[in-house]
Amino acid sequence: MQQKTLVMKFGGTSVGSAEALARAIQIIREAKCDWDRIVVVTSAMAGVTNLLLDSAASNAGKAHASPLQDAENKLRTKHFSAAEALIKDNAALEETKREINALIQVFVNLCEAIQILGEASPRALDAVASLGERMSLRLLTAALNEAGIKAKGVESTEFIVTNSNFQNAHPDFCVTKEKTQELLNPILEAGFIAVTTGFIGANAEGVVTTLGRGGSDYSAAIIGSVLPADEVWIWTDVDGVMTTDPKIVASAKTLAEISYSEIAELAYYGAKVLHPKTIRPIVEAGIGLRICNTFNPAHQGTRLTAKGTRNGQVVKAVTAIQKQRLVTIEGRGMLGVPGVAARAFGAVASTKTSVPLITQASSEQSICFAVPSETAENVLNALEKTFAHEIEEDDIDRVWSTDDVSIVTVVGAGMKHTPGVAGKVFSQLGNHGVNVLAIAQGSSEVSISLVVEAPDTEQAVKALHELIVESGR
Numbered sequence: 001m002q003q004k005t006l007v008m009k010f011g012g013t014s015v016g017s018a019e020a021l022a023r024a025i026q027i028i029r030e031a032k033c034d035w036d037r038i039v040v041v042t043s044a045m046a047g048v049t050n051l052l053l054d055s056a057a058s059n060a061g062k063a064h065a066s067p068l069q070d071a072e073n074k075l076r077t078k079h080f081s082a083a084e085a086l087i088k089d090n091a092a093l094e095e096t097k098r099e100i101n102a103l104i105q106v107f108v109n110l111c112e113a114i115q116i117l118g119e120a121s122p123r124a125l126d127a128v129a130s131l132g133e134r135m136s137l138r139l140l141t142a143a144l145n146e147a148g149i150k151a152k153g154v155e156s157t158e159f160i161v162t163n164s165n166f167q168n169a170h171p172d173f174c175v176t177k178e179k180t181q182e183l184l185n186p187i188l189e190a191g192f193i194a195v196t197t198g199f200i201g202a203n204a205e206g207v208v209t210t211l212g213r214g215g216s217d218y219s220a221a222i223i224g225s226v227l228p229a230d231e232v233w234i235w236t237d238v239d240g241v242m243t244t245d246p247k248i249v250a251s252a253k254t255l256a257e258i259s260y261s262e263i264a265e266l267a268y269y270g271a272k273v274l275h276p277k278t279i280r281p282i283v284e285a286g287i288g289l290r291i292c293n294t295f296n297p298a299h300q301g302t303r304l305t306a307k308g309t310r311n312g313q314v315v316k317a318v319t320a321i322q323k324q325r326l327v328t329i330e331g332r333g334m335l336g337v338p339g340v341a342a343r344a345f346g347a348v349a350s351t352k353t354s355v356p357l358i359t360q361a362s363s364e365q366s367i368c369f370a371v372p373s374e375t376a377e378n379v380l381n382a383l384e385k386t387f388a389h390e391i392e393e394d395d396i397d398r399v400w401s402t403d404d405v406s407i408v409t410v411v412g413a414g415m416k417h418t419p420g421v422a423g424k425v426f427s428q429l430g431n432h433g434v435n436v437l438a439i440a441q442g443s444s445e446v447s448i449s450l451v452v453e454a455p456d457t458e459q460a461v462k463a464l465h466e467l468i469v470e471s472g473r
Contacts, residue, residue, distance in 0.1 A: 003036035003037050004034075004035050004036050004037065004230050005035070005036070005037040005038075005039070005188070005227055005228070005229040005230055006031060006035040006037070006038050006039070006229060006230065006231055006232075006233065007038075007039045007040075007041065007220050007223050007224040007227070007229045007231070007232045007233070008027075008028065008031065008038065008039070008040050008041065008220075008232075008233045008235060009040075009041040009042075009043070009198060009216055009217060009219070009220035009232070009233070009234050009235060010024050010040065010041070010042050010043060010140075010235045010294065011043050011216065011234070011235065011236045011237065011294075012043045012044055012045060012046035012047070012048070012049070013046045013236070013237040013294070014043070014235050014236060014237065014294035014295075015042055015043060015044075015045055015046075015136055015139075015140060016045050016046030016047070017045075017046075017082060018081065018082040018085035018086055020294065020295075021082060021086060021139070021140065021143055022086065023294050023295065023297070024140070024235065024294055025086075025140075025143060025144060025147050025149070026297075027235065027294065027297055028040060028144065028149060028193065029147070029149055030297075032149070032193070037188040037189075038188075038193045038194070039184060039188070039193070039194045039195075039196065039223055039227070039229070040140070040144075040151075040193055040194070040195045040196070041156075041196055041197070041198045041216060041219050041220045041223065042133065042136045042137055042140050042195060042196070042197065042198060042216075043132075043133060043136065043198050043199065043216040044132025044133050044135070044136050044199070045078060045079070045082070045132065045135075045136055045139075047078075048075065048078065048132035048135070048136075049129055049132045049199075049213075051071055051074060051075065052071070052075075052107060052128050052129055052131055052132055053125060053128060053129055054071075055067060055068055055071040055107075055111055055128075056110065056111055056114055056120050056124070056125060056128045057120060059111045059112075059114050059115040060114050060115065060117075060118060060119050060120045068108065068111050068112075068115075071107075071111075072104055072107070072108055075104050075107070075135070076100075076101065076104055079097075079100045079135055079139055080097055080100070082139060082143075083096050083097055083100070083139055083142070083143075086139075086142075086143040086146060086147075087142050087143060087146045088146060089146060092142055092145065092146060093142075095142075096138050096139060096142040099138045100135045100138055100139065103131050103134050103135050103138075104131075104135075106131060107128060107131050110124060110127055110128050111128070114128075121166075122166035122167045123166045123207065125166070125167060126166045126167055126169075126200075126208055126209050126210045127208050129199075129200075129210050130157075130197075130199070130200040130208045130210060133197035133198055133199050133200055133216070134155060134197060134200075136197070137153045137155065137195060137196065137197050138153065140153075140195055141153035141195045144193065144195065149193060150191060150192045150193065151192055151193040151194075151195050152187050152192045152193075152194060152195065153195045153196070154183060154184070154187070154194060154195070154196050155196065155197050155200070156196045156197045156198070156200055156201055156219060156223075157197070157200055157201060157202040157206070157208055158179070158183055158202075159176060159179035159180045159182075159183045159184070160176050160179075160180070160200075160201035160202070160219065160222060160223075161175040161176050161179060161201060161202065161203070161204060162201040162202065162203055162209045162211070163203060163209075164203045164207070164209065165209070166209055166210070167210055167212065168210075168211070168212040169201055169203070169209035169210060169211055169212075171201060171211075171222055172204075173222075173225075173226065173281075175204075176201075176222065176226055177226035180223060180226045180227060181226070181227065184196075184223075184227065185227075196219075196223070197219070198215065198216025198217075198218075198219040198220065199211055199214075199215040199216045199219060200215075200219075201219075211277070212275070212277070214275045215275060215277075216275075217234055217274055217275035217277075217278040218275045218277045218278050218281075220232050220234065220278070221277075221278040221279075221280075221281040221282050221289075222281055224281070224282065224285065224287055225281035225282065225284065225285035225287065226281075226285075228285050228287060229287055230287060230288065231287060231288040231289065231290065232282060232287060232288070232289050232290075233289075233290045233291075233292055234274065234278075234289070234290070234291045234292065235292050235293070235294045236273060236291065236292070236293065236294065237293065237294065237295060238254075238273060238291075238293055239254040239293045239296055239299045239301060239302075240254040240255060240256075240273070240291045240292070240293070240299070240300075240301040240302030241254070241255045241258055241263060241266065241273055241274070241291060241302040241317065242254055242255065242273075242317070243255060243316065243317050243318065243465060243468050244317060244318045244319065244461055244465045244468075245319070245320070245461070248320075248458050248461050248462065249461065249462055249465045251465075252465070254299070254301070254302060255302050255316060255317065256300060256302065256303065257302065257303050257304075257305060258302055258303075258304055258305075258316065258317075259304070259305060259306065259413050259446075260279055260282070260283050260304055260305070260306060261413060261446045262316060262317070262411050262412065262413055262446055262447075263279060263304055264276070264279045265409060265411045265446055265447040266317055266319050266409070266411050267279065273291060274291065282304070283306070286306075288303070288304070288305075289303070289304040290302065290303050290304070291304075314412050314414040314415055314418045314421060314467075315410055315411070315412040315414070315415065315421070315464070315467045315468050316411055316412040316413075316414075316468065317410075317411045317412070317468070318408065318409070318410055318411070318461050318464045318465050318467075318468065319408070319409050319411070319461075320406050320407065320408045320409070320457050320460070320461050321356065321406065321407045321409075322404070322406045322454065322457060323372060323373040323374070323404055323406075323454075324356070324357075324370045324371065324372060324373060324404070324405050324406060324407055324451075325370065325371060325372075325373050325376040325401045325402055325403070325404060325405060326368055326369070326370055326401060326402040326405055326437060326438060326451060327368070327369055327370070327371055327376065327379055327380065327383070327399070327400070327401045328366055328367070328368045328398075328399070328400055328401070328402075329344055329366065329367045329368075329383060329387070329396060329399050330365060330366035330367075330396070330397055330398060331365065331366075331390070331394070331395055331396035331397040331398070332365055332395075332397070333390060333393070333394065333395025333396060334365055334366070334367075334390075334395065334396060335365055337395070340367070341360070341367055343386055343387070344367055344383060344386070344387075346386070347379075347382040347383050347385070347386040347387075348369075348371070348379055348382065348383070350382055351375060351378045351379055351382050353371050353372065353375040353378070353379055354371075354372070355369050355370065355371060356370050356371075356407060357369060357370040357407055357438070357440045357449055357451065358370075358440065359438050359439060359440050368438055370405070370407055370438075370451065371401075373404050376401045379401075380399055380400070380401060383399045384399055387399065402437070403453075403454070404454040405437060405451050405452065405453055405454055406451070406452055406453075406454055406456075406457040406460075407449050407450070407451055408449070408450050408451075408452055408457065408460045408461060408464065409447050409448070409449045409450075410425055410447060410448045410449075410450075410464055410467070411446060411447045412446070412447075413446050415445055415446065415447075415448070416445040416446065421448070422441070422448060424467060425448055425450070425464065425467070428463050428464060428466065428467060429450070429452075429460060429463055429464070431463070432459055432460075432462075432463040433459070434452055434456045434459055434460045434463060435452065435453065435456065436450050436451065436452060437451040437452060437453065438450070438451040439451075
């Protein structure tokens with residue numbers, strides 16, 4: 001009989017204190033009753049990654065090291081206090097503190113090197129950022145063993161092999177699959193829980209890389225897909241995927257079930273409950289995914305499925321991604337000229353900027369797309385350089401960007417089979433006095449994205465969330 005395998009990922013708030021860790025340990029204990037093999041993926045304790053990176057950045061080119069000493073003390077206090085609360089065996093406690101202290105010293109050494117060099121390279125920042133997960137791994141593994149749960153810790157740098165795109169590395173799934181099975185299967189077959197680090201991997205030379213901020217979800221999906229696991233559970237500090245941000249709409253509810261295509265749109269367009277890259281490995285491996293709340297484990301959370309269920313709801317969720325700018329390239333000389341779009345997006349790609357939304361008029365006299373606000377200036381400079389000749393010849397009138405805007409996205413697989421949804425969306429916004437600057441809809445028809453001015457974001461989300469309530473009646 002084949003043994004069932006579960007991968008559980010715990011986010012930063014879920015391992016952010018002794019109390020949170022105790023909850024996570026109890027959740028793992030209960031899971032052992034139903035699952036034969038369990039892999040636990042841990043994030044850094046809440047706030048630690050920001051502290052590490054902020055300290056590294058502040059020490060670049062600075063002659064004083066007092067902020068570094070402050071950070072060192074904060075790291076030691078945070079991890080040691082949790083260890084002392086959870087680990088009663090003196091030998092185990094001292095060993096855990098020694099290992100964590102060694103990692104804190106690595107952090108200090110890295111920051112001092114950055115200070116001397118006067119800059120922090122992406123490779124150096126990945127080395128610094130990885131330390132939070134590596135400390136958390138020691139702490140959680142020791143706490144599990146103290147609680148009588150046999151656990152072995154192993155850093156994911158040992159088996160997740162990536163390219164060398166530091167700060168946003170991509171895994172080599174073939175090599176990763178081989179190494180993951182070779183390393184984790186003996187641990188699991190010996191009856192241990194395997195505890196590993198989220199967010200980090202290593203390139204072929206063994207140099208530490210990171211998978212992008214929030215990448216622990218992605219780590220869990222990678223491990224789940226290559227083992228393979230039967231299910232992946234993401235433990236966080238919310239009850240699951242909600243119909244919208246409860247900070248904007250107090251009546252927002254948790255969705256019991258959502259399809260992969262729907263959550264992919266939500267994750268991409270600002271819903272922070274799941275890392276956008278998490279979906280693909282899960283879908284390709286055909287395994288289940290649940291999002292659960294560490295602080296409310298009795299709640300069923302949200303289950304992700306291949307198709308989802310409509311349950312009478314056409315629109316399921318509304319999300320907003322803020323601090324964007326619309327960049328426009330316009331000019332009558334663009335009409336009928338091939339390659340303008342390719343050159344434009346080549347210029348954008350040269351700045352390593354992601355484009356979440358594109359729209360073009362049928363007249364071909366303008367191309368409009370969204371970019372994060374902080375990258376807009378670099379994008380404009382790259383475009384002006386690329387089209388310098390066309391601008392000089394007046395084939396392109398101007399390249400410009402708006403002030404800050406937001407992309408508001410309405411998601412629901414039921415929209416594909418329901419006529420008139422787009423009309424209702426625009427009528428709803430019009431009735432609430434929200435002006436739409438640009439529109440985009442994918443061929444999958446799972447979502448409609450609208451660009452609105454930044455001050456209209458909250459009003460737009462509230463207005464469109466009313467459609468969810470109506471479609472569920």
